Amino acid sequence: MAASYSMRSVIGSLAVEPNPGRADQSVMTEQAAADEIAGIIADAARLPLLDAAYALWRRRYRLGTLEGRPTVEEVRINRTLTPEQMAAKYRRDRDRAHEGPAFGHLKRAHPGATDDAIRQAIVMTVKFEDACFKYFEEMTTAEYWQRCQHAVERARRDYPGFLEDTYRQAANDVAYYYK
Numbered sequence: 578m579a580a581s582y583s584m585r586s587v588i589g590s591l592a593v594e595p596n597p598g599r600a601d602q603s604v605m606t607e608q609a610a611a612d613e614i615a616g617i618i619a620d621a622a623r624l625p626l627l628d629a630a631y632a633l634w635r636r637r638y639r640l641g642t643l644e645g646r647p648t649v650e651e652v653r654i655n656r657t658l659t660p661e662q663m664a665a666k667y668r669r670d671r672d673r674a675h676e677g678p679a680f681g682h683l684k685r686a687h688p689g690a691t692d693d694a695i696r697q698a699i700v701m702t703v704k705f706e707d708a709c710f711k712y713f714e715e716m717t718t719a720e721y722w723q724r725c726q727h728a729v730e731r732a733r734r735d736y737p738g739f740l741e742d743t744y745r746q747a748a749n750d751v752a753y754y755y756k
């Protein structure tokens with residue numbers, strides 16, 4: 578049913594202004610979001626479980642946006658948090674990543690994997706990423722890109738088992754987040 582007023586619906590970074598003449602416009606946007614989600618998950622499905630976990634973890638914000646997270650209420654609450662409260666919430670979300678949306682995404686990408694294997698892959702991925710950032714911050718004397726590579730190399734010793742492409746991507750991610 579078409580609305581007689583202009584209403585703004587947002588899915589991810591796609592914003593659409595439905596109008597009475599195009600009742601299907603927001604449905605097309607939802608389909609585009611569903612297609613993008615399916616594409617991200619299909620790309621991860623081609624990777625071994627651990628690398629798929631990393632690929633999906635690094636796209637978690639995009640996936641959340643496409644799926645309609647955070648809700649308007651969550652955004653309102655987050656805006657009222659102090660920096661300390663936000664940091665605690667961030668740590669709690671990372672500590673429980675294996676219980677959140679990442680689990681469902683990885684299960685869709687690797688439906689044959691056991692729930693325990695999926696949880697372990699997510700936990701290891703989050704710890705690997707944390708180690709990369711920690712080691713980057715510890716090293717302050719080298720050139721920027723060398724710091725990124727060194728951080729991932731040190732984290733790799735602690736968290737082996739990813740593909741070379743994943744370690745390269747991790748170095749790029751460290752460089753991006755610390756730019």
